[in-house]
Amino acid sequence: MFSILNAFTVLLGVAFVTYIVFILVPYLRYPKVTPADSGAFEWHFFIPCRDEEAVIETTVTRARRDFPAAHLWVIDDDSEDATAMIVQRFADTDPHVHLVQRRRPQARTGKGDALNFAYHRLLDWLPVAADRSRVIVVVVDADGEMEPNALDVCSADDIFGDPEVGAAQIAVWMKNRDDVMPHPQRGRLGNAFARYLLRMQDLEFRTTIAAMQSLRAKTGTVGLGGNGQFTRLSVLDEIGVQYGEPWHGALLEDYELGVHVVLAGYQVKHVFDTQVHQEALPSLRRLLTQRTRWAQGNIQCVKYIGEVVKSHHIDSAGVIETTYYLILPFLQMLGGAAFLVLFGSQVYEWAQNPVAVQDAIGQLWGIAGLVSILSVAPFAVWGFVYKVRCEPQATWLTALGWGIGVWFYVYYMYICIARAFIRIIRRRNGWSKTRRNAEAHVYVNGSVAVER
Template sequence: MTSLLGSISLVLTVMFLAYMTFILIPYVRHRKEQPGDPALFEWHIFVPCRDEAAVIATTIARQRERFPAAHLWVIDDDSDDDTSAIIQAHADLDPFVHLVQRRRPLARTGKGDALNTAYDHLCRWLPADADRDRVIVAVVDADGEMAANALAAVASDDCFGDPVVGAAQITVWMKNRDDRTPYPEKGRMANAFARYLIRMQDVEFRTVILAMQSLRSKTGTVGLGGNGQFTRLSVLDRIGEGYGAPWHGALLEDYELGLHVILAGYENRQVHDTYVAQEALPSLRRLLAQRTRWSQGNIQCVKYISDIVRSRHFDSSGVLECLYYLFLPFLQIIGLIVIVLTLVFQGAAIASDPAALEGLVDHAWAFVLLGLLFGIGPFAIWGVLYKLRCEPGATWLQAVGWGAGLFFFVQYILISVTRAMLRVALRRNGWAKTRRNAETHVVGPVAVDV
């Protein structure tokens, strides 16, 4: 049994190192993109909200200041706070701000349904002769801050200037990455740990996740995120005709939309040279809840494997990339089982033969070396790249610390994927809202645990 576990562990390690290499190469080779002319397109920004009174006024003001030609469609999903009133107050004064009001029992049925409601409102609002190929729909979180160059970046010849491109995703940053006291009312240790979580989320999104997208740019499988996604209205129309609605019910409705765009015969683009900034979560509890939802959404999208394999719009490399990503939660569970069983068998061996412990102690240096080389080592690279590309003013010591910290940070996967599997087994597919950092009280349920 121990030899079998060792073989499985070796295979998983080789797969992990190979994948890290495959995403690293296109990431470091990326070249600067040339912006386009946003005036060539008509822009509509969807902002889904539920109990967002703490942030929505600032978001509306900022988006209108930075993108005066863009229409804001702010969706209130039957909030219990003053979100709807705040949106309506802006809409009364500004014809470019539109309130999309949902009411229970039709409200609070998922982000995809909220976005579909905004899509229906937009379609009724547009004139019949609108050039729907030129109408671009963006999705931004209620706390999202898009960079001022965002529309120009996605209007480039390589993005929506190319008629084959149906959707695009911009880079995600964490806007509170330099917050020294995420919890002013708490002590030094609590704030230090919160700063660590926040920084690791910024490192993760701007290196590892962006590198994954860089590989997908080569395989034709770029994924869309829930914040900072852009889609042609004509493509949303086509998806709606084929699947009943543009957005669907997976907990990863954004990745699901990206798959539908490709299955419809269009391409997705990752745009590196602009960003949308969002709040990182300083709470481990909320972070685990968020990542559990992501893992469960990933599992839900496994149902598209047959469509991907049969589609002529996915080549061999694209199929392999999608299969790896969609099966990743299952590989992670296998890895967790291997770790647990290895510890159990090692413990049993030591219990039956205390001399076995001496052998482990004698070879402890080898285990430490292997851990540094194949465990922390691959993540240390991302700390260095993060310094070079994102935080050039940081010290090399910080870079090494960020890389090592990322290794420990990603261990959340062991918890989140286990919870996700349990939720799937129990058929728990609903999800509560993730509380914003600025919210001190929320009337409805929030995603703090599973």
């Protein structure tokens, strides 16, 4: 049995190294796009909000400045703070700002439901004669800051200028990646760890996630994200007719929408030439909450594998990529369990037979080499890629530190995947909002007391 587990873990390692190569090569060769005139389209931003008074005023102000022709549909999901009041102030004087309010018990049932509500409000508002293939719905987080060139870039001939393209996802950067402001209650070590988390999240989105999207661009299975997501209204209409609503119940409703766009016969593009900026989380607790929700949503989307396999719009490469991504949490859980069993049995053997410890020491260099090749290197390489593509002013020593940091950072996945499976077993499917950095503190006598 142990020989089978050994072979299984090695096979997973080899498969993962192969996958890294497959995503790295197209990422390094990704072509540029030529921007076009965004005036050829009508743009509507959907901004879901639940208790977002800390960020929403800045987001609306910036969006109206950078995208004066766009309409903003701010969805207040029964906020308990001043979110609605802030947005209403804009709406009272600006016809391009629309406050969309939901109330419990219909409210707070998930981001997908909030987006569907705004979708129907948009349909009621649009003229009957509107060309819905020229209307683009853009989903932006309440803290999202898109680059001013985003609409022109997405209007390119090979993005929405191509009628076969139904949706697009722009790159995501962390706007606070260089934040070095100390938190008075964390201490020096805690502040260093918070800065490490911020940097790792920026590296993750700008290299590993972007590289995954580069491979998906080749296989025709680009995934949509929850921030910087662009979709033709006509495609949302088609999905709504077939499935009841454009967005559905998975906690990864963005990826789920992307699957539906592809199943409907349209292309999804990933756009590197512009980006949306969002907050990275300096708190491990909040990061685990966020990524547990993502992992659970990933697992929930496994049900689409059958439709993907049978679809005439997805070729063999797309089926393989989608299936691998969706079953990855199961493989990671099996791989983690196999490693723990093997490691536990090895420790037990050493305890029973001290001579075996000497044998293990003799094999230490070989084991270290295998671990370096199959475990450390596939993650550490991204530190150097990040330096070259994203932070060229950094030193190579810093890049090495980032690379080793990635290796440690990725172990959060095992915690989140385990928590996600537990939530599914317990039938806990509620959507848990991640607190913004500006609201994650309790203030006592004017100073920060606790971070939550």
